[in-house]
Amino acid sequence: MDATRVVIIGGGAAGLAACHTLRKLGIPVLLLEKDDQVGGRLGGDRVAGFCIDQGADFFCPSYDITFRLCEELGLPLRRSAMNLGWYRNGRWVVTRAGNPVLASLRGLGALRALGALSPAGARFLFKLLSGLKRQSEHLNFSSDSRLVELDEGESFGEYLDRLGAPDSLRVTLKGFLEMTMGHVEASGAAYMRTYLSEMLLKHSELSVPPQGAGALAHALAAASGDSIRVSTPVRRVLMNRAGQPHSVITDDGPIEAVAVICAVPATRVAGIIPDLHDEVRAALGTVEYSSGCRVVIGLDHPPLPSGWHGALYPEDDTPLLLDRSINLPDIAPPGKSTLDLLVGRDRAEQLLPLADEEIKRRLLDDARRNRPPGSALPQDHEGIFTRVYRWQEAVCMGPPGMFRAMARMRRELARDGNGLFLAGDYMGVPSVNGALASGVASAEQVAARLQNSGAPLE
Numbered sequence: 077m078d079a080t081r082v083v084i085i086g087g088g089a090a091g092l093a094a095c096h097t098l099r100k101l102g103i104p105v106l107l108l109e110k111d112d113q114v115g116g117r118l119g120g121d122r123v124a125g126f127c128i129d130q131g132a133d134f135f136c137p138s139y140d141i142t143f144r145l146c147e148e149l150g151l152p153l154r155r156s157a158m159n160l161g162w163y164r165n166g167r168w169v170v171t172r173a174g175n176p177v178l179a180s181l182r183g184l185g186a187l188r189a190l191g192a193l194s195p196a197g198a199r200f201l202f203k204l205l206s207g208l209k210r211q212s213e214h215l216n217f218s219s220d221s222r223l224v225e226l227d228e229g230e231s232f233g234e235y236l237d238r239l240g241a242p243d244s245l246r247v248t249l250k251g252f253l254e255m256t257m258g259h260v261e262a263s264g265a266a267y268m269r270t271y272l273s274e275m276l277l278k279h280s281e282l283s284v285p286p287q288g289a290g291a292l293a294h295a296l297a298a299a300s301g302d303s304i305r306v307s308t309p310v311r312r313v314l315m316n317r318a319g320q321p322h323s324v325i326t327d328d329g330p331i332e333a334v335a336v337i338c339a340v341p342a343t344r345v346a347g348i349i350p351d352l353h354d355e356v357r358a359a360l361g362t363v364e365y366s367s368g369c370r371v372v373i374g375l376d377h378p379p380l381p382s383g384w385h386g387a388l389y390p391e392d393d394t395p396l397l398l399d400r401s402i403n404l405p406d407i408a409p410p411g412k413s414t415l416d417l418l419v420g421r422d423r424a425e426q427l428l429p430l431a432d433e434e435i436k437r438r439l440l441d442d443a444r445r446n447r448p449p450g451s452a453l454p455q456d457h458e459g460i461f462t463r464v465y466r467w468q469e470a471v472c473m474g475p476p477g478m479f480r481a482m483a484r485m486r487r488e489l490a491r492d493g494n495g496l497f498l499a500g501d502y503m504g505v506p507s508v509n510g511a512l513a514s515g516v517a518s519a520e521q522v523a524a525r526l527q528n529s530g531a532p533l534e
Contacts, residue, residue, distance in 0.1 A: 081103060081104040081105065081333065081334050081335070081526070082098055082103055082104065082105045082106070082333060082334065082335045082336070082337065082522055083105075083106050083107075083108065083324050083331055083333040083335075083336050083337070084098075084105060084106070084107040084108065084336075084337045084339055085108055085310045085313070085324065085336065085337070085338045085339060085340060085348060086107075086108075086109065086110075086116070086338065086339035086340040086499075086500075087107055087108075087109030087111075087113075087114030087115065087116065087297075087304060087306070087339075088114070088115065088116025088117060088118060088119075088339060088340075088500075088511065089115075089116060089117070089118040089132075089293065089501075089508055089511035089512050089515065090339040090499035090500045090501070090503075090511040090512065090514050090515035090518075091107055091109070091114070091116075091337070091339035091499065091515060092107070092114060092115070092118075092293060092296035092297060092300060092515065093141075093145065093296065093499075093511070093512040093513075093514075093515030093516050093519070094107075094337050094339060094499055094515035094516065094518050094519040094522075095107045095296070095300040095303050095304065095515075095519075096145075096296050096299050096300055097515070097516050097519035097520065098303075098519045098522065098523070099299070099300060099301075099303060101519070101520075101523045103519075103522070103523055103526065105303050106303055106305060106331065107300065107303055107304045107305065108305055108308045108309075108310050108324070108326065108331075109304065109305070109306045109307075109308065110307070110308065110309035110310070111306065111307070112306050112307050113306060114293065114297050114304060114306060115130065115290060115293035115294070115297070116131070116293075117130070117131030117132055117467065117470065117508075118130075118131060118132050118289060118290065118292060118293040118508055118511070119131065119290055119293050120287075120288055120289070120290015120291060120293055120294060121290070121463060123374065123461050123463060124374060124409075124460055124461050125408070125409040125412075126374050126407060126408050126409070126412070126414060126460075126461070127287040127288045127290065127291070127404075127406070127407040127408075128288070128290070128372050128407075128414070128463055129288040129289050129290045129400070130290060130370065130465045131368075131370070131465065131467060131470065132289045132508045133284065133288065133289050133398075133400065133416075134156045134282045134283070134284045134289065135153070135156075135282065135283050135284055135289065135508065135509070136217055136274040136275075136278070136281075136282060136507065136509070137274060137278045137281035137282065137283075138216035138217045138218045138221075138274065138278075138509070139217055139218075139507070139508065139509035140218045140219055140509065140513075141219050141509055141512045141513040141516055142292070142508055142509045142512055145292065145296070145512060146285065146292060146295075149292070149295040149296070149299060150295075151285045151291055151292060151295055152285065152286060153283040153284065153285060154283060154284060154285070154286050154403070154404065155280070155281070155282065155283050156282040156283055156284045156403050156404075157280075157282075157385065157403060158171075158279070158282070158385050158386060158403075159171070159172050159383055159384055159385050159386075160384070160385065160386050160387065160388060161380075161381065161384050161386070161387040161388070161448050162248075162251075162387075162388055162389075162390065163387070163388070163389045163390075163391070163394070163446050163448075164247075164248070164390065164391065165391075168448060168449060170384070194242060194244070196240065196242040197242050197244070197245045199240065200239055200240055200241045200242060200245060201245070203239045203240075204239060204241075204272070205276065205277075207239075207269070208269060208272060208273045208276065208277060209277065211226065211269075212273060212277065214226050214266075215266075215269055215270045215273040215274075216270065216273070216274070216505075217270065217274065217504075217505045217507045217509045217510060218505075218509070219504065219509070219513035219516075219517070221270075221504065221505045223266050223267070223270060223479055223505050224479040224480055224482075224483050226265075226266035226269075227264060227266050227476070227477065227478070227479035227480050228266075228476075229476045229477050230264070230265040230266075230476060231261060231262055231263065231264065231265060231475075231476050232260050232261050232262070232263050232264065232265045232267075232268040232269075233261030233262065234265065235265035235268075235269070236249070236261070247390050247391060248390055249272070250390065251388060251389070251390015251391065252275070252388070252390065253268060253271060253272075254390075254420065254421060257366055257420055257421075257470075257471050257473070258365075258366025258367070258420055258421050258470075258471060258473050259366070259421055259473075260473075262473070262475065263473045263474050263475060263476075264474045264475055264476040264477070264478060264479070265476070266474075266479065267473075267474030267478075267479075267505070267506070268474075270505060284403075284404065286404055286406040286407075287404070287406050287407055288400070288404060288407050289508070308326050308327075308328070309326065309327065310324050310325065310326055310348055311325045311326065311327070311348075312324070312325045312348060312349075312350070313325075313336055313338070313348055313349045313351075313496070314330070315349075315351045315496075318494070319351070319492070319494050320494045320495045320496070321333060321335070321336040321349075321494070321495055321496050324336060333495075334495060334526065335495040335496075335497065335522045335525065335526070336495065336496055336497070337497045337498075337499050337515075337518045337519070337522065338496070338497070338498050338499070339498075339499040339500055339514075339515060339518075340500065341363075341365065341469045341472075341500060341502075342360045342363035342472075342500060342502045343360075343363065343365065343469060345360055345498065346360060349496070353488065353492075355484070355485065355488050356485055356488060356489065358481075359481040359482060359484060359485035359488075360485070362475065362477060362478045362481040362482075363472060363475075363478060363482075363502045364472070364473045364475050364478075365468075365469035365470065365471060365472055365473060366420050366421065366424075366470055366471045366473055367420060367421075367424040367425050367428060367467060367468055367469070367470055368418065368419070368420045368424050368466075368467040368470025368471065369418070369419050369420075369423075369424040369427045369428060369435060369439075369464070369465070369466055369467070370416060370417070370418050370464070370465040370467075371395075371416070371417040371418075371435060371436050371439055371462065371463070371464050371465075372414060372415070372416050372462070372463045372464075372465075373414065373415045373416075373417075373436070373454055373458075373459040373460075373461070373462050374408070374412060374413075374414055374459055374460035374461045374462075375412065375413045375414065375415055375454060375458075375459060375460065376411065376412055376413075376460065377413060377452055378399060378401075378402075378413045378452065379397070379399055379413060379415040379451060379452055379453055379454065380397060380399045380402075380415075380448055380451050381448050381449060381450040381451055382450070383402075384399065384402075384448065385398065385399060385400075385402050385403055386398040386399070387448045387451075389446070393419060393421065393422070393423035393442070394442045394443060394445070394446070395417040395418055395419040395423075395439045395442060395443060396416075396417070396418045396419070397415065397416070397417060397443055397448070397453075398414075398415070398416040398417075398418070399413055399414060399415060399416075400414055400416060401413045401414050412460070415453070415454065417436075417439040417440070417443065419439065420470060420471070424467075424470070427439075427466075428466045428468065432462065432464040433456075433462075435464050436456065436462055436464065437456045440453065440454065440455075440456060471506070472500075472501050472502050472506035473506075474505075474506050478502070479505075482502065482503060485498075486503070493525065495522075495525065497518040497521060497522060498514075498518070499511075499514040499515045499517075499518040500514055501514070503517075
């Protein structure tokens with residue numbers, strides 16, 4: 077195979093951002109993706125006139141690199157409101173977009189149902205919200221986030237205990253976070269508080285391209301042009317005696333490189349680069365992911381009650397239900413809608429090995445048990461199309477101590493200066509923005525190294 081200067085392993089958000097940045101800087105680059113399309117958890121499909129997000133589906137307000145790339149690539153953004161139905165204690169209550177989630181409930185009955193009305197609940201919410209506001213400078217997903225300063229080894233479960241969260245409100249908060257994530261009580265308190273800060277205090281500023289988050293992956297791929305090679309798994313990165321990468325091994329043979337950016341999940345890095353330093357290997361071992369499963373069904377009618385963007389069930393493993401066409405009419409043909417069913421945690425683990433139709437049937441069965449009032453959920457074999465997306469590593473969970481371990485690892489890699497770079501959401505604050513920012517940063521580091529070394533770029 078032809079020699080190239082820089083090789084990127086992995087075509088998810090981090091890899092695409094790195095490839096786009098290197099091309100802008102005029103540096104020859106080749107991105108290798110094991111699957112038949114790029115995008116990863118930021119990916120999007122186009123089916124029967126519908127635009128489908130495979131994983132990520134909104135951008136938080138502190139996504140600085142994400143918004144910069146959207147502007148560069150000419151992608152407009154649209155505010156993403158969320159009117160949600162909650163099934164609690166055998167009844168439905170509704171939160172409205174435009175006000176803080178827990179302060180926008182209609183009536184005392186709804187407040188009571190979500191656990192926010194009791195004296196213990198009110199005390200806990202005051203402590204929670206005042207703490208989020210006080211540390212808002214740290215609690216964000218931006219590329220220069222200082223979240224590591226708050227990573228003191230406390231889990232989110234321990235944090236809830238310390239603030240005296242009553243059981244009913246604890247279920248509400250966990251259900252809100254776990255609708256697309258894993259067992260959040262085991263995650264780091266600083267990381268979960270960042271999500272709460274963005275979702276509770278800046279909820280009205282969520283945004284997404286009109287054709288979905290996957291439109292950003294499509295735009296990055298288009299900008300990267302012929303630098304991308306799909307269906308090309310990398311088996312191993314070979315290092316020379318000085319500890320520098322010199323080639324990557326694929327099924328078609330070796331590809332030479334003066335620098336390698338490994339942009340795969342942290343759990344896969346050591347399998348591709350077995351010669352990692354012990355300190356780097358240990359740091360990568362602190363990274364944990366949750367599993368996830370998403371079913372998208374195209375429909376010729378709205379599936380949820382009028383005005384509802386979604387419905388969630390914080391008390392059990394019933395999937396989160398979303399009609400994304402309410403927020404984003406451009407993702408569906410006129411008069412059509414979508415129903416997304418999302419599940420994580422242990423439920424996703426159970427579903428991942430099953431056939432697509434069986435996953436769809438089981439999740440619809442779950443949703444129909446306590447269907448939202450006035451909803452029109454499809455039957456098992458209804459729908460214009462069905463797509464099922466399985467994610468063994470759906471969301472990086474940011475466990476206690478991970479941010480400090482990653483900071484030490486970044487310093488270790490910088491000291492080496494050996495032409496090996498890591499990129500992915502775990503290298504920043506885990507999120508779409510963390511992945512994109514790490515890809516941009518690794519590309520800029522590669523460019524600086526090549527410039528300092530005087531290596532020819534042809």
